[in-house]
Amino acid sequence: xxxxxxxxxxxxxxxxxxxxxxxxxxxxxxxxxxxxxxxxxxxxxxxxxxxxxxxxxxxxxxxxxxxxxxxxxxxxxxxxxxxxxxxxxxxxxxxxxxxxxxxxxxxxxxxx
Amino acid sequence: xxxxxxxxxxxxxxxxxxxxxxxxxxxxxxxxxxxxxxxxxxxxxxxxxxxxxxxxxxxxxxxxxxxxxxxxxxxxxxxxxxxxxxxxxxxxxxxxxxxxxxxxxxxxxxxxxxx
Numbered sequence: 001x002x003x004x005x006x007x008x009x010x011x012x013x014x015x016x017x018x019x020x021x022x023x024x025x026x027x028x029x030x031x032x033x034x035x036x037x038x039x040x041x042x043x044x045x046x047x048x049x050x051x052x053x054x055x056x057x058x059x060x061x062x063x064x065x066x067x068x069x070x071x072x073x074x075x076x077x078x079x080x081x082x083x084x085x086x087x088x089x090x091x092x093x094x095x096x097x098x099x100x101x102x103x104x105x106x107x108x109x110x111x112x
Numbered sequence: 113x114x115x116x117x118x119x120x121x122x123x124x125x126x127x128x129x130x131x132x133x134x135x136x137x138x139x140x141x142x143x144x145x146x147x148x149x150x151x152x153x154x155x156x157x158x159x160x161x162x163x164x165x166x167x168x169x170x171x172x173x174x175x176x177x178x179x180x181x182x183x184x185x186x187x188x189x190x191x192x193x194x195x196x197x198x199x200x201x202x203x204x205x206x207x208x209x210x211x212x213x214x215x216x217x218x219x220x221x222x223x224x225x226x227x
Contacts, residue, residue: 031211031212032211032212032213034211034215034216036216042220043116043203043218043219043220043221044155044203044216044218045218046215046216046217049211049212049213049214049215051212051213089155091155093211093212098143098145098160098162098167098168098210098211099157099160099168099171100145100157100211100216101157102154102155102156103154104154105154
């Protein structure tokens with residue numbers, strides 16, 4: 001059974017600060033790594049899908065990197081804004097094919 | 113474009129009653145997933161379908177849970193009989209391709225409360 005861990009559990013930053021979170025996962029039988037943003041009272045929305053070691057993806061002020069050999073992914077937010085406040089989830093697909101296993105998430109609160 | 117549509121959004125029922133949750137995936141998506149969100153276990157996969165065929169139901173908690181996908185545009189998750197520990201938010205998600213290339217598109221969830 002895959003064990004996906006995210007840290008920190010929660011984070012409070014000031015508007016304009018840059019921040020990053022970590023997603024750790026078993027490096028064996030890696031298949032894919034997903035990042036989602038989940039705003040309160042809404043449903044999770046995909047940010048990135050990554051499959052290759054060394055992958056780096058960017059969407060606006062948000063970027064992500066992937067290291068499949070050591071089993072981690074970083075999500076970076078540059079110049080945090082209040083609208084970035086959300087729970088950020090990562091999920092790994094491994095040897096069980098399309099069975100994505102989600103981490104518990106990192107809760108980000110950006111104060112203006 | 114319409115996203116994934118789930119109904120009902122909220123359901124409150126008595127223990128022992130049958131509960132049916134419904135999902136309409138995005139048109140053209142080959143994969144459909146049912147997830148359950150709880151405080152204790154986070155988002156956990158219950159079952160997923162590929163081209164209407166159940167592929168992996170190992171996450172279904174017990175025989176009280178069943179899921180069907182009679183056609184490409186409709187799926188149900190049924191709990192019979194329901195128990196208080198089934199209280200959770202149930203999400204349906206669909207994807208165009210497998211998770212190696214396809215992101216999941218989630219519905220807004222069905223919040224179930226079993227009294």
